[in-house]
Amino acid sequence: MDLKPTVQGGMIYATMACWVIAVISSIAKRIGPARILFFVGFLLASAAWVYRWIDVQHVPMQNLFEVFLTLGVLIWPIWLFSWRVLDIRSFVSDLVIGLIVLFPAGFVFHAEPQRLPPALQSWLFAPHVAVYMISYVFMARAMVQAIGVWMLCPPGMPDPRTLDSERATYQMARLGFPLLTLGLLLGSVWGQRAWGDYWGWDPKELWSLASWLVYIGYFHFRYMNGTRYPRVNSLWAVTGMVFIVITLLWVNLSRIFPGLHNYAT
Amino acid sequence: MAGLRRVILQCALLLVVLLIVLSIYGAFRGAEAAQVFFNSIPVGVYWVVFAVLLTVSIGIFPRLLKVPSLLLIHTGCLCILFGGLYGSKSVMQWSDRLGSAGPSIRSGRMILYEGETDNRVMLEDADPRIGKLPFALRLKDFRIEYYDAPQVIVESDDKQVWHIPAEAGIEYPLGDRGTVTVLGVFRNLKLAMENGQMVPYDHPGPDSNPAVHLLFLAPDGKEEKRFAFSFPGGGHGTGPWSVQYSPPGMIKDYFSDLEVVENGQVAECKTIEVNDPLYYGGYFFYQDSYDSAEMRYTVLRVTSARGLVWVFLGFAQVVVGLFWHFWILRRRGI
Numbered sequence: 165m166d167l168k169p170t171v172q173g174g175m176i177y178a179t180m181a182c183w184v185i186a187v188i189s190s191i192a193k194r195i196g197p198a199r200i201l202f203f204v205g206f207l208l209a210s211a212a213w214v215y216r217w218i219d220v221q222h223v224p225m226q227n228l229f230e231v232f233l234t235l236g237v238l239i240w241p242i243w244l245f246s247w248r249v250l251d252i253r254s255f256v257s258d259l260v261i262g263l264i265v266l267f268p269a270g271f272v273f274h275a276e277p278q279r280l281p282p283a284l285q286s287w288l289f290a291p292h293v294a295v296y297m298i299s300y301v302f303m304a305r306a307m308v309q310a311i312g313v314w315m316l317c318p319p320g321m322p323d324p325r326t327l328d329s330e331r332a333t334y335q336m337a338r339l340g341f342p343l344l345t346l347g348l349l350l351g352s353v354w355g356q357r358a359w360g361d362y363w364g365w366d367p368k369e370l371w372s373l374a375s376w377l378v379y380i381g382y383f384h385f386r387y388m389n390g391t392r393y394p395r396v397n398s399l400w401a402v403t404g405m406v407f408i409v410i411t412l413l414w415v416n417l418s419r420i421f422p423g424l425h426n427y428a429t
Numbered sequence: 430m431a432g433l434r435r436v437i438l439q440c441a442l443l444l445v446v447l448l449i450v451l452s453i454y455g456a457f458r459g460a461e462a463a464q465v466f467f468n469s470i471p472v473g474v475y476w477v478v479f480a481v482l483l484t485v486s487i488g489i490f491p492r493l494l495k496v497p498s499l500l501l502i503h504t505g506c507l508c509i510l511f512g513g514l515y516g517s518k519s520v521m522q523w524s525d526r527l528g529s530a531g532p533s534i535r536s537g538r539m540i541l542y543e544g545e546t547d548n549r550v551m552l553e554d555a556d557p558r559i560g561k562l563p564f565a566l567r568l569k570d571f572r573i574e575y576y577d578a579p580q581v582i583v584e585s586d587d588k589q590v591w592h593i594p595a596e597a598g599i600e601y602p603l604g605d606r607g608t609v610t611v612l613g614v615f616r617n618l619k620l621a622m623e624n625g626q627m628v629p630y631d632h633p634g635p636d637s638n639p640a641v642h643l644l645f646l647a648p649d650g651k652e653e654k655r656f657a658f659s660f661p662g663g664g665h666g667t668g669p670w671s672v673q674y675s676p677p678g679m680i681k682d683y684f685s686d687l688e689v690v691e692n693g694q695v696a697e698c699k700t701i702e703v704n705d706p707l708y709y710g711g712y713f714f715y716q717d718s719y720d721s722a723e724m725r726y727t728v729l730r731v732t733s734a735r736g737l738v739w740v741f742l743g744f745a746q747v748v749v750g751l752f753w754h755f756w757i758l759r760r761r762g763i
Contacts, residue, residue: 282704349748373448374453
């Protein structure tokens with residue numbers, strides 16, 4: 165446990181408090197105040213992110229603390245986009261995702277400012293990480309919808325609610341997948357410029373390839389079978405997110421996977 | 430035909446699942462072993478089967494030909510596979526045996542001493558041979574940039590403080606207290622007895638005793654030599670000075686000033702750094718390492734650009750195709 169009695173830590177805790185109250189308000193059918201609190205939490209998280217940028221003097225995406233803070237900032241804009249553009253009417257699940265991603269930033273990872281090592285001083289640093297973060301949020305939302313399919317889908321023929329969740333899973337995945345691919349491409353270009361290899365067979369690269377392939381499998385399976393097997397479709401989406409979590413966390417934190425990306429802890 | 434298409438799709442799915450399993454296996458093996466594994470003949474067969482299946486798919490799925498985004502994605506994957514195979518160690522070794530005129534150095538390292546010219550490359554991939562480039566490289570200069578430049582903190586007995594750049598040869602005014610000259614900067618200071626006098630020198634090895642040799646010159650012409658060390662209280666002397674050396678902090682970047690020498694002429698000059706390599710004659714030259722003990726040489730990583738255009742062309746196709754298909758066409762319900 166790493167409590168942060170700092171201005172930045174205070175903003176993270178305040179964001180989490182806003183979102184916890186928003187969840188309670190939403191359950192109590194007080195949707196208006198809940199939405200306002202969701203937005204206030206976003207403003208606080210954004211302020212913490214900007215504060216961090218000024219403090220460390222580079223885009224705050226270097227280590228896991230900064231990455232999870234960035235994920236926390238992305239939750240509200242992606243929720244708004246999904247609501248307005250895609251008509252996906254989720255709310256509490258987005259708040260819960262936001263709380264889950266801010267928890268490691270607030271309580272687990274150290275926040276000591278770090279300077280960028282030479283390899284990270286590249287114009288590709290920010291877009292590579294940012295694109296991955298946005299895709300991760302989409303894929304996390306896809307997973308939530310996929311879990312909904314498993315919870316709603318009775319054995320036998322799927323009902324309309326199940327199919328709605330299945331389609332929402334697909335909508336999220338189809339938005340996140342090109343970004344996931346772009347992240348892989350930018351990483352590859354960067355690897356070529358920094359180390360001389362567009363692909364180094366590093367554990368993090370291989371896990372990110374495995375994540376990418378799971379979604380390839382998902383799209384091909386869904387193309388073959390449509391919505392006939394919503395539970396199987398959803399299983400692909402959940403597996404993809406599990407692989408993403410392994411890529412993001414286990415590979416960096418475990419000593420089982422030594423590699424070029426281990427600085428990002 | 431519909432049955433054949435279904436079989437092809439099932440085979441594709443099977444190959445995808447197999448590659449997922451192989452990737453996880455590779456991740457547990459580590460980068461070096463994974464590279465050997467994914468370049469082995471059985472996995473090479475897998476890549477070829479994958480490429481054949483993709484080609485057949487493009488031929489028998491009319492949708493792949495009718496929808497340009499899908500065609501881009503699938504031909505992009507083919508380009509990546511082709512580029513990867515064309516630039517792989519195995520294919521380069523085979524083309525060497527067939528007497529190909531192409532480059533035979535896939536990847537390796539060069540050690541270049543300051544002022545010297547060389548074209549020899551120590552090959553990687555457990556290959557003990559030395560490769561030779563058709564041109565040579567000369568290292569004009571190698572240098573390191575730090576986040577915090579090294580400096581000497583000088584404090585007089587009346588609590589005036591000066592921050593002096595720790596660069597040998599610098600003479601710095603101390604107001605009405607005279608001047609101080611930096612005689613030498615040492616990463617690992619040792620003293621040796623020469624002609625009855627203690628002479629400072631830099632001992633090769635890790636930085637365990639960073640220090641600066643200083644010469645104070647008072648207005649009345651009185652001289653005093655002092656050493657400043659990185660710990661407080663370092664630098665004994667009789668003068669009215671307290672000194673401390675703040676050695677360089679974290680490295681910000683490495684630079685090598687290179688010249689490409691071909692047929693006795695300088696064909697190109699470039700200062701390379703991390704994330705900014707030199708490209709010449711089908712090879713990339715990267716800032717890889719350096720002589721951390723005495724800073725006399727730089728180490729460059731050399732890689733062939735063979736197959737690279739195909740790989741990045743394929744990547745671009747896949748990305749453009751995916752955004753087009755999933756972000757634009759799907760929104761229109763296509």
